[in-house]
Amino acid sequence: MSKILIRGAKVLGGEPQDVLIDGETIAAVGEGLSADGAEVVEAAGKVLLPGLVDLHTHLREPGREDSETVLTGTRAAASGGYTAVFAMANTFPVADTAGVVEQVYRLGQEHGYCDVQPIGAVTVGLEGRKLAELGAMHESAAGVTVFSDDGKCVDDAVIMRRALEYVKAFGGVVAQHAQEPRLTEGAQMNEGVVSAELGLGGWPAVAEESIIARDVLLAEHVGSRVHICHLSTAGSVEIVRWAKSRGIDVTAEVTPHHLLLTDELVRTYNPVYKVNPPLRTERDVHALREALADGTIDIVATDHAPHPHEDKDCEWAAAAMGMVGLETALSVVQETMVETGLLDWAQVAERMSFTPARIGRATGHGRPVSAGEPANLTLVDTAYRGTVDPTGFASRSRNTPYEGRELPGRVTHTWLRGKATLVDGKLT
Secondary structure (H helix, E strand, O other): OOEEEEEEEEEEEOOEEEEEEOOOOEEEEEOOOOOOOEEEEEEOOOEEEEOEEEEEEEOOOOOOOOOOHHHHHHHHHOOOOEEEEEEOOOOOOOOOOOHHHHHHHHHHHHOOHHHHHEEEEEHHHHHHOOOOOOHHHHOOOOOOEEEEEOOOOOOHHHHHHHHHHHHHHHHEEEEEOOHHHHOOOOEEOOEEEEEHHHHHEEEEHHHHHHHHHHHHHHHHHHHOOOOEEOOOOOHHHHHHHHHHOOOOOOOOEEEHHHHOHHHHHHHHOOHOOOOOOOOHHHHHHHHHHHHHHHHOOOOOOOHHHHHHHHHOOHHHHHOOOOEEOOOOOHHHHHHHOOOOOOOOOOHHHHHHHHHHHHHHHOOOOOOOOOOOOOEEEEEEEEEEEEEEHHHHOOOOOOOOOOOOEEEEEEEEEEEEOOEEEEOHHHHH
């Protein structure tokens, strides 16, 4: 593998520096590094970040390859600047055994656009009745450390307690989809003024908040780690803030779309805005941004949820929930958090690389941009502004809420252990 010199990049948004990649490793970082024998990437004015890590991606394979595959999903990830993604367990069959998680893990290794770490199901078949093979999945070649029934809530408190106790033995974490099912029966959107005016079934904030409150108390009781998926309400923020103040080992994520979009968009009845949890109010959006800025919310995770055209191009009630997000996540974070002054680029790296890698124990990812570290890197043209055109997505699906919207920033290069997976905005 040849040497690559990234010349004049603003590392983590700081002063311009050169970064020399030699094979799979960063060989040197400094000013005026020699380009002798190296391929030169001119990066003046661009921001160099550690490769992004997504703790919440749906790759759909096995079973729903009409929506996404490991290949197309990891190509989308590389396009968005990601070098590692955690693949959710709600596949067909469900990733609730060592065999299925190993299949997903090996598919990721074969395709090579980013590392794929499978997430194991908490319960058999995501049915919430019996714990899945947590230990066997952890001991498998995939080395699973994160477990989630995402798409469904582990609503049985006894099952949740047992899961937290089980994963504690090997330092794992349970990632909870916080949705009290009885409170959301027939729900179509956020419960509030808009749902009342439209006559759509409301999804109350308390359905999320009550589960989070229960689970942080359970985590405290058993001394285990719990992670809250796609936190979406101002009330949830306050519960997580309270839990952290007590020293409870809880982490939380927010999606890009919950940082930008509100339930007012549902007035269009466009199913592209139908997502789980639902888009909330402007007040919630502001609370989420502030919480991400002050560290109450630890990370940004995409909840990349691809669907085939026919599952979204239909009436609202019949449409599937979810949005694709890998290829637009960094742009949305730039617009909502960087350009508003809430985060700088070093803090973006913390929330989109360092911390998600730490939570999921993604070896070799979320590392400093310094000599001796793996060359997992992302180069961003932050001055770019462009209109989102999903026809150019690497993902197999096109269900983006940003079609036709102008967003800032563009990932120009991604390197996975020194190998370029994206060059000048084009996949290799």
